[in-house]
Amino acid sequence: GAGVSQSPRYKVAKRGQDVALRCDPISGHVSLFWYQQALGQGPEFLTYFQNEAQLDKSGLPSDRFFAERPEGSVSTLKIQRTQQEDSAVYLCASSLGSGGSEKLFFGSGTQLSVL
Amino acid sequence: QKEVEQNSGPLSVPEGAIASLNCTYSDRVSQSFFWYRQYSGKSPELIMSIYSNGDKEDGRFTAQLNKASQYVSLLIRDSQPSDSATYLCALRKAGTALIFGKGTTLSVSS
Numbered sequence: 087g088a089g090v091s092q093s094p095r096y097k098v099a100k101r102g103q104d105v106a107l108r109c110d111p112i113s114g115h116v117s118l119f120w121y122q123q124a125l126g127q128g129p130e131f132l133t134y135f136q137n138e139a140q141l142d143k144s145g146l147p148s149d150r151f152f153a154e155r156p157e158g159s160v161s162t163l164k165i166q167r168t169q170q171e172d173s174a175v176y177l178c179a180s181s182l183g184s185g186g187s188e189k190l191f192f193g194s195g196t197q198l199s200v201l
Numbered sequence: 202q203k204e205v206e207q208n209s210g211p212l213s214v215p216e217g218a219i220a221s222l223n224c225t226y227s228d229r230v231s232q233s234f235f236w237y238r239q240y241s242g243k244s245p246e247l248i249m250s251i252y253s254n255g256d257k258e259d260g261r262f263t264a265q266l267n268k269a270s271q272y273v274s275l276l277i278r279d280s281q282p283s284d285s286a287t288y289l290c291a292l293r294k295a296g297t298a299l300i301f302g303k304g305t306t307l308s309v310s311s
Contacts, residue, residue, distance in 0.1 A: 119298050126209075128289050128301035129245065142298060177244060179299075186233045186293045187252060192244035 088112075090193035092178050098199045099168045107163045107196045111180030118161050119190065120153055121177040129177055135161060136184050168200045204228055205302035207290050213308045220277040222305050224290030227271070234266055236275045237289040239304065245289055249275060280309045 091110040099105050111118050117136055121129035122145075131145040137158040146153070150169075155161040165172055175195040181188035206225045214220045222236075233252050237245035249264040251257045251273065257264045263276040273292075277284055287304040 121301075126303075128205075128207075128303040131298045131300060134298045141296075145298075186295050186297075187250065189247055189250070190299060192246070194244050 090178055090180050090191050092193035092196050094196060095194065096197050098201065100201055101168060101170060103168050104164065104166045105168055105198065107176050107198070109161045109163070109178030109193060111159065111161070111178070112191055115180035115182050117181040117184050117188065118155055119179045120161070120163050121179065123175045123177055123195070132163070170200050173198055173200045204300050205290055205292055207302035207305050209303055210306040211308050212305055213310065214280050216280060216282060216309055216311045218280050220280045220284065220307055220309070222275040222288050222307065224273045224302055225271055226273070226292055228294065229271065231292040231294050233293040234273045235291040235293070235299065236264060237291060239287045239289055282309050282311045285309045
């Protein structure tokens with residue numbers, strides 16, 4: 087596709103359920119990022135991949151959050167035993183290279199609501 | 202102290218005026234600075250990047266960087282109602298991900 091694709095667009099989960107959010111980056115993009123954006127806040131960094139390697143996961147808020155990118159393309163963010171405070175928009179972004187000046191392209195996000 | 206600080210606003214300006222958005226950051230080793238625009242319910246889109254001290258102009262937008270004072274600003278000339286959005290300041294250090302401020306909401310009235 088032409089841009090970063092995320093699915094599902096909306097997800098409603100009951101507290102305690104596990105969820106999996108998918109990100110399909112732009113073809114050939116080396117770097118992939120996950121962000122969490124709560125209402126009225128800026129995006130908060132969660133984790134970063136360069137190809138299949140997870141180089142930084144310092145932003146993951148707890149061990150209930152897990153991300154993978156096994157073949158260096160599609161990535162999945164998994165949240166186990168969801169809590170109400172996990173309700174947010176989860177944004178995925180990719181960039182062609184890994185340099186600090188690289189432009190990030192964002193997907194439309196997955197809006198997660200935990201009831 | 203957060204790495205990137207922005208006044209959340211809202212900043213209200215009349216159509217045709219200059220909107221001035223400001224951002225300060227705490228880590229002097231930050232190397233790259235960005236302004237993203239985010240419409241309600243949409244994802245952020247890059248509007249300006251700046252890497253060295255001084256001004257950088259692109260159409261109606263001017264980004265200003267002052268590394269000694271650790272601030273970045275964005276000026277929008279001839280503001281239009283379509284500029285009404287949240288403006289996110291972001292920075293990046295070598296080998297790290299983009300770090301965002303919480304954003305400033307701009308409202309341009311016609």
